[in-house]
Structure formats: C-alpha cells, structure tokens
Amino acid sequence: MDIQRVVVTGIGVFTSIGTGCSDFWQALLNGQNGISPVESFDTSKYNVHVGGEIKTVSPEPYVTEPQKIGRTSQLGIAAAKLALRDAAVDLASLDLTRAAISMGTTSGEPTQIEEFDDYFVGDDLESAGAEMLNLYPCHHISAHMASELAFMGRNTMIPAACAAGTYAIAHAFDMLRLGQADLALAGGADSFSRITYSGFAQLKAIAPERCQPFDANRKGMIPAEGAGVLVLEPLERARRRNARIYAEIAGYGLSCDAYHMTGGHPEEAGSVSAMEKALLESGVRVEDIHYISAHGTGTPTNDMHETLAVKKVFGDCALKVPISSIKSMLGHTMGAASAIETAVCALATHTDCIPPTINLDDPDPECDLDYVPNQVREHRVGVAMNNAYAFGGVNASLIVKKFEG
Amino acid sequence: MDTEVIRSKIKEFISNAANIDSAKIADNASYVNDLGLDSLTMLEISVDLESEFDMEVPEEELANLKTIQDSVNLVQKYLAAN
C-alpha cells in the first residue's frame, strides 16, 4: 500500500487572544498579550496572580449540551468545529466510521477533581455525584468530541503533558499514512487548573506579570488554557475535494530524557534526539528550516537548555534561523500548546509570516539566537519545526513543509 | 525548642524525601555536596519544614539554606521571633 502524504486543510483554535484561525493569526502577528489576572479561583493565598484564561468568549455555544461535559471537552469541541468549518469539510460526504479523532491533554478535566476535593475536604461527599467517573477521566474529551460530531472512527486520547498536542498530531499523521482513517481531527486541549497553578507556584516557576522567553530577566512560565485542532487529510483526498491546503506534515521525532520528571537533561540529549529524528524522517536539512516554533516557556532553565539544544542540532545555522515562542503571548496552554504551535507552523509556511516573541526587552547573552523580538517578521518559510518538551522528560519535534503541490 | 529535636525532624524530612537512612545523615550535612539532593527534593524539605513549624520561609532565604545547620538556625530564629 502506498504511504499517503498528509496535509493540513483546516485550523481551529480557542485561546485567550482569539478563536478560529484568521482572528487568532492576526492577533498573534500583532503581538497581542493574552495574560490577565486569574479569575476562575481565588489566588489571594498565592504569591502570583496572573494566567492565560480565556475570558471574553465561551466554548459553550459550540456544544449541544454544555452542562453535561467538562470545560476541556467544550474547548476541544469548539476548536474542532472551527477547524472543520475552516476546512470546509462536507461531513455528508465523509465515511464517519473512518473519521478519526486524536487529542492530547496534560490534565484532562481538572475542575472535576478539584470539585471532588472541595467536597472531600469539606466533609460533604454526599453532595458529590458520579462526576469522577462520568466527567473526570480524560478519555471523555475525545469521546465527547466524537459524539458531538458523530465521528465513529479511531478515537484516541494521548495525555503526554506539554508535548501532548504533537503526540496526538503524530498519531493522526501515522493513522492517515497507514490508511487507518480518511480524515483526522488532531490537536490538544487543557482548561485552567488550580492544581497546575498550585504546583508551578510552589516550584516558584510562575512569572509575576509577563512571560518573557529568552529575556535576561525572565522569571518563569504562565499557566494558561486553550485548544488547538487541525484537520488532517491524505493529500489525494484533499485534492479531490479541492481543499485549501495550508501545509504538509512531513515527519516527526519523539524521545524521552529518562532523567528527571520536571527538569531537562543536563546535556539536552532527549531534545536533540527528537529534533534529529524529525529531520531524518522528513528528509529535511537544518539549512532548509526557516522557522522554529520554540517550546520557550520563559523559565530560566528551559530557555537556556533549548538554546543549547538548537545549537547542537543546527550548528552554524542556529544563529540564522528565526525562532519564536508564542507562549510569550498565550502563556503555557499545556496539552494544547504544541497543537496550537503546529498550527502556527502551518500558517507560517502558508503566509510567509513569523509571529514574534513579545516581551523580549533585554536579550539574555546565553540565549543569543534570533528570537524574532517583538515584531512580526515577513520571511519565506519553506519548512518549519515545532518543538515541545514535557514533564516526564518527554520530547517531541514535528516538521511542517510549505505545500507547493 | 531543643536544637536536636529540630535537627532530628529535618533528618526525618530528608530521609522521607530522599530515601537516606536518618542515622547516616551527618549533623551538619550539606544538602547538595554531601547528600546529593536535587532542587525539587530540597524544595520538598523546605515545605515540610514550613508545615511542621507553621512558618513561612521567604524565597530569598531558601537559597541560603545549604546545610542542615542553616535550616536548624532558620527554624530557631523563627521560633524565637514568634
């Protein structure tokens, strides 16, 4: 059986700076800030108070019965419907038993366990229902998406923390190449979580005001929520229906540091390995990469190690390739991040525009690459790379190519 | 509170977090150089300290806690002040 080429025909995101595709992309290119004071829970006992919550728009209108499902599922459904609309998929022409969903997440539906914990600590478990079974487990996210869209094909949830979006897209890429599906919705979603916030706050890893990747004064990451879903199809199918094609997924590489749960490998071994595998599979040389969407969380250690990893892989080209972190605008959307960033890579190749790293006031001498500071860059992007690094030492790199036929 | 009670508690926290036999921890062991603790484990121990003695260790003081004696001194200073 011939291995199919896989292309991106639709993009749908749900974030604090915009939803859909074009509004979001415009906001990104304008360097819009999506960070604001946290409102979904009381932060008075914390030393930090900002996050990337989605406040101005709700995913509920996209969902048939929103009261019956968790917020992360709602975000996934909203992004999926936006992506399908963007792809102009005629659902009536689709064999729904071969329409697949592959989603990633870090925490699933954390609000459900947070509510359980409130009841538990308050000695009020009688008031709790069956949500810990019917709403909490993260398989509900992709299952709710499938039920909402009547998709009956392969349905997979890959909770690979902050690399989950890439893992889910990689899985969809494989499914389509192997003929296991005709179309796939692939991406990631996470909703704002008190548990996540408490943990990063305890680690003193949250920046007090702004996320400043690669800046000399960067103080940390900023937890956020969001969803990003791509419509992926085999090229043949996309051509047959005259779909608008954003880009081609060319290959990926996955690895594990096997070193530390929250800190990276001291010699960047795992992140280097993931990049090298992605380059090898896609047949792309480092000279061909015109944009890297960085993991770029804004923590002192991540940004430094990520810079070193890029230098190890790219050699002399490292100083020339533009790299930006959209986490400077969105904060860290956890399981959605690498899905949204893959969408950004597709849009970069499609429009030859590169979003900036905002808040880059004072470059760190140890982070001396071209981080596209503060202003959008117009630049031909033939090939883009997305990198993601997660708790558990999980690393994922994905290559997106400009589609030229 | 008796210094040795405080020290014994700290050794207990180290033992729990790092799986080191309390009896084998020197009274003034250095967290990194002698015990090889990583930053996450040291943070866990300082949270245990805060919890046990109901105190708050300001972030800037955390970085100065290099040895068990440093932690004992900090706890005693806090207890004396309160």
Added chain:
Amino acid sequence: MSQRACITGKGVISSLADHPNKLHHALCRGQCGLNPIQLFETEYIGGEVPQFDARVYLGEGNLRPLDRIAQLTASAAQLALADSVWTEDMRSEQDVGIVLGTVFSSVHTIGAFDQIAVRRGPRFVKPLDFANTVINAPTGQTAIWHNLRGINSTLATGAGSGLLAIGYASDLICSGRAAALLAGGAEELSFEMLFGFDRANMLSDSAESAVPFDERRTGLALGEGAAFLMLEAVDQAQARGASILGIIRGYGTAFDPIRGQDADKLQTAMAAAIRAALAHAEMSIEDIHCISASAYGSPMGDRCEANAINDVFGDQTASLPITAIKSALGETLGASGAIQTVALLEHLHQGVLPGICGFKTPEMGLRLPTSSNKNCTTNMKNGLVLSFGHDGNLCALVLSKA
C-alpha cells in the same frame, strides 16, 4: 507494513500473582483475587495487589518520587525487561520506549496534592507530588527508573487503553519507528477512582454478583495492577538471539457514539471492533481458537459482548472456548487489556484456557461460546483479546503464540 511485532518478554503484577505462569495457574485453580479493600476505607471488595512492595522488583533505590501507580508500572516493566533480557547495558546503548494505557493514572496523588491546597493552602503542596499530577507521570517515572529513552506515550482512551497501547506500539514497530517498546497498562485502586463508580451504581457488593455472563451478575468489582509486553521488530529480536514468545497479528478499534447507552449500538460497535481486528490480522473466524473476554459483570455490557461474538463467529461460537478473568482479578480498567494479553499468551503456551472464576449459570437465553467455570484443555495457537470500555471505546486484538 514491513513486518509484525513480536513478543520477547512479559511481566504482570496483579491481585493473584506477579508472574504470568503463576497467574495462569491461579486462574486455572479458580482462585479469586477479590477481597475486602484494605488500601482505603470502604465496604467494597476489590482486586487489590496484596502487600505490594515495589522494593521486591525495583531494589533499594529511592522510591519516594514514585507513587503507587508509578511503582506498579515500573515493577511490571522491570519484570518484562528481565523476561526479555533487555539489560541495563543494552538499554544504555539502544533506545527502548514505552507505551502505557491507563484510565485514572495518578488520580490519588492528584487528589491528595490538591486536598492539601484546599485544606491548608497552596504553599503547603508537596513539590515531589506535583511531578505526579500529570496523567503521563507513571510512564515518565518508569522511563527514568529504567532508562527508557525511546518514544514515551500514554494512552487514556477508556478501559481498553491497555490493549490499545499494545496495538499502537505494534504499529510503531511495524512501521519502523521503534525497534523495541514496552507496551501495556496500569491502574491503581484508590478512593478517588472508586467514588464515581459507587455514585453511578456500577459496583457489585459481592464476588458472586460480579461474574461475567452469569445470571446473578449485577455489576463490577474494581481491581488494580500492571502488565507489559516487550514488543520488538522480528529481525531485531532474531539478531540479538531473543526468545520470541508470540506475535501480535493485528488489532481493531471501534467507537460507539451513544457511549454505552444503547444496547444495539454498543453490540454493533463491539462486533465492528472484532471484525476490524480480524481484518487487520488477515485472519478469518476459523483461525481463532479462543477468546479472552472483556466481560466484567455488567448486565448490559456482558450481554452485548456475547451477542457481538455470536454476530461475528456465527455457528462457530458454540465450540469456541472463552475465558473472562475479571471475576478473578476485578475490572482493572487501563491495565485489564494488557493483563488479559499477558495471561492469554500463557494460556496458549500451556494449552489450557481457564474457566471463568465463580461462573455457575449463564444468563437465560444468552448464546455463549463454550463458557463455564471449567478449564478447557485444547490445542490453541491464535487468541482474540477483547477490551471494551464502558463508554465508547472498544478494542480487540489477535495474537499467536510462537
């Protein structure tokens, strides 16, 4: 696909045994691993791993960073690595990966972490526990413990996740993306996990009423455990002189969009998953010699499964040996499909399919394959494992002994 994925090792931790052969014999003796749960206060019975001590499997290293589910996962992984003779030296030379299926993962740690924040305030949450509040924590901890630097993936696609993990891993092997992968599942019994099932009235209150296909069944008993297969590319296994224990012939999945609320749709989807597995394995119904069923004591679910098997196998159903191990181990959710597969491989090698623990009388009118509480001694090469989630995702897998 260039080749099939072969099985070069296996490991299991369960309420009945921590070795596939011991598990097989315990099942053949009709032993029941369901007992009053000791891990937390409850009146329910469950398949708790009794006196689980990870040091038995992992040695005297620092286990503090690993919570119970991570310890179960890493312990089962250790057993599979030892069984497949993937030594520490070999793992430092070559990347071995891991794919883990789970439903609730480290929910107990997540709950305990957050309960401190609620009760005392966020500045008292435990940093070492924060690392385990991500759903892929057991997979990450196991990779660190065993130096597994390859693909590190976690699937949380319902109760069939452990079986799907084996299928997903076999795809990665067959397409050349990985040369060696631990594939399996893990689940930990916890109050947070049990609470929802209790509220949803899905739990049975005795072992007798949690017997698959039996007329007395009223619901499930929960269990815990972990199991892994070591999967490798056949040429790699041969090149290193590994023992090949079996072959993953194929797998199939289906999704029920009504999510278990409509018996007809559920049954149709179950049958679709079985057919998809047979198609992927390029096998016909005559090639299947036995079935390890997913049935766990659900009045509707077990009936749908029996009907789905009938639908696919037709007249062959009556003579097809079937076992169902959840009355012995409990419903171990994400671990279940992996434990079933490890056990089935042993059943195939021993030529004995265990009877269903506690089985007395089939539900009236249920057309079942040859099922009873008696062991079936017969020549079997190919087995079908079914792992059907309770709300939508269904998985079936075909394997052969070598």
